[in-house]
Amino acid sequence: MQKDQRKQAIRDYKLQSTYYGVIQIKHIPDGKIWIDVVPNVKNRWTFYQLNLNRHFYINSPLQAVWDRESADAFEFEVLWQHKADDVENMRQTLKSLKAEWLEKLQPFDDRGYNTRPKENS
Numbered sequence: 001m002q003k004d005q006r007k008q009a010i011r012d013y014k015l016q017s018t019y020y021g022v023i024q025i026k027h028i029p030d031g032k033i034w035i036d037v038v039p040n041v042k043n044r045w046t047f048y049q050l051n052l053n054r055h056f057y058i059n060s061p062l063q064a065v066w067d068r069e070s071a072d073a074f075e076f077e078v079l080w081q082h083k084a085d086d087v088e089n090m091r092q093t094l095k096s097l098k099a100e101w102l103e104k105l106q107p108f109d110d111r112g113y114n115t116r117p118k119e120n121s
Contacts, residue, residue, distance in 0.1 A: 022035065032112050052066045
């Protein structure tokens with residue numbers, strides 16, 4: 001690739017829209033899921049695989065199963081995504097979105113690897 005083509009490819013990449021969303025990692029043998037929200041869904045599976053392979057999620061049930069069975073026992077899915085262009089407060093948006101999806105899917109205990117949110121007193 002020539003220098004001008006490379007520069008144009010970089011400009012085009014930077015102009016691509018970013019999508020935030022809800023992702024799921026599913027343990028195929030038993031169907032248990034882990035739900036998370038992310039500010040950019042692009043290449044997220046690679047990100048999680050890298051972190052799980054490096055034991056980033058130490059002391060989590062997901063990490064324990066990953067270590068025992070490897071990446072082949074899991075599948076990744078983007079459950080929902082939306083363009084990030086119009087989000088003013090991404091942190092709050094993701095927090096609300098995660099609460100909504102945790103309530104909807106209940107990925108706790110025998111159904112998943114997420115920790116139940118603490119109830120507000």
